[in-house]
Amino acid sequence: MVSINTASRARYGYRFLKRPLALLTASVLVVVCVILIGFNTLQRTSAPRLIANTPSLRFRPDTASCRFFLAESAIPHGGLGLYTAIDIKKGDFAQSMADLCIYVADTPKGTDFETHSWARDVFNGDFEGKNPRAACEGFATLFNSMPPGVSTSKLMPQNVNTNAGLHRATHAGAGAVSHYFGIWSKAIQDITAGAELTIDYGDFPYQKGKKYVAPKHDPAWLLENGMCIDNIKIQQAVDPQMGRGAFASRRLAKGQLVAPAPLQSFPSRKAFARQKPEALFVNYCFQPRGTDILLFPYGPGVNLINHSSQKTNVELRWSTNPYHHKEWLTVELDDYFKLDKPGGIILEVVATRDIAEGEELFLDYGSEWEQAWDQHAENWKPVDGADRYVYPEEMDNTEPVRTVEEQKNRPYPENLANTCFTPNWERDFGVMRWKQPDFDWPEGNVNCHILKREKNAKGDDEYEVSLNFDSYDYTFDPKTPRKKLYIDTHVPRSAIGWVEKAYTSDLHLKNAFRHTIPLPEHLVPPLWKAAIQ
Numbered sequence: 376m377v378s379i380n381t382a383s384r385a386r387y388g389y390r391f392l393k394r395p396l397a398l399l400t401a402s403v404l405v406v407v408c409v410i411l412i413g414f415n416t417l418q419r420t421s422a423p424r425l426i427a428n429t430p431s432l433r434f435r436p437d438t439a440s441c442r443f444f445l446a447e448s449a450i451p452h453g454g455l456g457l458y459t460a461i462d463i464k465k466g467d468f469a470q471s472m473a474d475l476c477i478y479v480a481d482t483p484k485g486t487d488f489e490t491h492s493w494a495r496d497v498f499n500g501d502f503e504g505k506n507p508r509a510a511c512e513g514f515a516t517l518f519n520s521m522p523p524g525v526s527t528s529k530l531m532p533q534n535v536n537t538n539a540g541l542h543r544a545t546h547a548g549a550g551a552v553s554h555y556f557g558i559w560s561k562a563i564q565d566i567t568a569g570a571e572l573t574i575d576y577g578d579f580p581y582q583k584g585k586k587y588v589a590p591k592h593d594p595a596w597l598l599e600n601g602m603c604i605d606n607i608k609i610q611q612a613v614d615p616q617m618g619r620g621a622f623a624s625r626r627l628a629k630g631q632l633v634a635p636a637p638l639q640s641f642p643s644r645k646a647f648a649r650q651k652p653e654a655l656f657v658n659y660c661f662q663p664r665g666t667d668i669l670l671f672p673y674g675p676g677v678n679l680i681n682h683s684s685q686k687t688n689v690e691l692r693w694s695t696n697p698y699h700h701k702e703w704l705t706v707e708l709d710d711y712f713k714l715d716k717p718g719g720i721i722l723e724v725v726a727t728r729d730i731a732e733g734e735e736l737f738l739d740y741g742s743e744w745e746q747a748w749d750q751h752a753e754n755w756k757p758v759d760g761a762d763r764y765v766y767p768e769e770m771d772n773t774e775p776v777r778t779v780e781e782q783k784n785r786p787y788p789e790n791l792a793n794t795c796f797t798p799n800w801e802r803d804f805g806v807m808r809w810k811q812p813d814f815d816w817p818e819g820n821v822n823c824h825i826l827k828r829e830k831n832a833k834g835d836d837e838y839e840v841s842l843n844f845d846s847y848d849y850t851f852d853p854k855t856p857r858k859k860l861y862i863d864t865h866v867p868r869s870a871i872g873w874v875e876k877a878y879t880s881d882l883h884l885k886n887a888f889r890h891t892i893p894l895p896e897h898l899v900p901p902l903w904k905a906a907i908q
């Protein structure tokens with residue numbers, strides 16, 4: 376937590392200003408600085424308005440430039456809320472970095488994961504399996520809901536394919552990290568510093584007739600009471616085997632809060648072991664040793680911190696924030712899961728030494744995890760056919776797409792299927808002309824077969840496609856009339872994309888590494904430990 380200390384700010388003396396020449400020099404410097412800062416600020420759209428000072432720390436952290444905070448929601452009973460400390464223009468990104476989601480391909484019915492996760496079609500996970508649902512870290516899971524007209528932001532579930540630099544033919548880490556990275560939100564109105572960032576959930580039970588007011592806090596209050604969630608940026612890890620990693624977006628001082636990590640609790644890891652390999656989700660969870668429970672941290676970037684026992688520069692502790700229900704850690708595990716809302720416990724990532732801007736962050740996952748990884752890396756060999764596997768992002772999206780007929784002679788890689796983005800939802804089956812959608816919901820993206828390709832009057836390719844609204848059933852033969860056959864005509868090339876067929880992505884690699892991150896022993900509540908013996 377950050378504290379403003381204006382009195383001690385004065386301790387930084389400017390005694391040399393007593394001399395006139397020095398005064399002139401200082402004035403020129405100030406003007407140059409103001410111009411440079413102004414230019415820099417313009418490039419970032421809006422200026423951080425907050426000034427902070429933590430002079431007691433030898434290595435002064437740059438908290439003043441924090442752009443996003445987690446703090447008590449200004450919505451009554453809203454719990455924690457997301458805040459911006461900068462002005463954001465309508466249409467601009469309204470978060471500091473993209474979110475990451477982890478899909479479970481066949482979510483068991485009736486489990487806590489099914490009820491507390493994102494639907495398959497929100498972030499383009501339709502094609503992974505029969506009942507895909509996602510756990511997401513970052514802003515997506517932290518938003519509170521406000522009605523249309525009041526809510527500030529909108530999710531932008533972009534179809535970003537990424538294997539995080541890990542190819543199944545060459546990397547032991549392939550299949551051990553999620554490909555669903557790149558989820559953003561954008562401002563749907565001009566947002567001013569101090570505003571709580573909200574989205575409209577769509578199904579939130581708003582009170583009829585109630586006039587909702589946009590929730591906000593004073594920016595200075597945020598600096599005093601908020602937890603900065605902007606200290607991490609996500610990039611390719613320095614060691615390519617690790618996939619992405621978390622990096623310091625500003626300098627961080629020893630002992631400083633790097634990021635809060637609210638936790639989602641799931642009572643049984645077994646629920647994720649019905650398929651082989653076990654669901655990738657477990658790799659992103661803490662597990663108190665000996666228990667079967669999973670704790671999923673969803674604070675922005677926390678989940679992206681890789682392991683190193685040699686280069687460790689952050690550690691975990693239970694949060695001191697009032698929203699961390701520490702009393703919930705004093706009940707037996709069984710009773711913990713009977714609590715009204717088994718959420719509300721928060722870990723914190725804290726710097727164990729001064730960290731320079733741009734340094735990769737490393738947590739020590741412990742020797743058990745390290746040995747498991749070393750063994751995996753030593754024994755790993757690529758699965759059969761790995762060198763023929765093509766990731767969707769490797770396809771050239773400017774090339775004309777071959778029709779089903781043409782594919783008989785020149786097939787595409789067998790793991791890939793086409794998707795078509797269609798606005799034609801309000802229909803019975805039959806033939807419809809494609810039109811430019813006025814929405815960007817990912818539900819519009821469905822599996823399709825390319826039946827015909829023709830030039831339009833402008834000389835551009837247009838396609839006739841057969842759409843499959845049962846996304847994961849990509850096997851149907853378009854020539855055999857089905858009960859419901861949906862045809863779109865005049866589909867432009869830009870509406871056609873590629874996805875991996877169900878059950879073929881790296882998520883399902885038989886040789887993928889799976890291991891939870893053991894919760895450090897000293898953080899496991901004694902009563903939970905008692906349950907272990």
Ligand SMILES: C[S@@+](CC[C@H](N)C(=O)[O-])C[C@H]1O[C@@H](n2cnc3c(N)ncnc32)[C@H](O)[C@@H]1O
Nearest residue numbers: 551552616617618619658659678679680681682
């Ligand atoms: C919590 S995730 C970390 C973020 C992940 N790197 C990503 O790109 O999404 C944990 C996974 O990252 C990878 N990882 C983390 N530390 C690693 C290390 N020291 N060596 C190899 N892989 C590592 C492993 O696949 C592990 O299961």
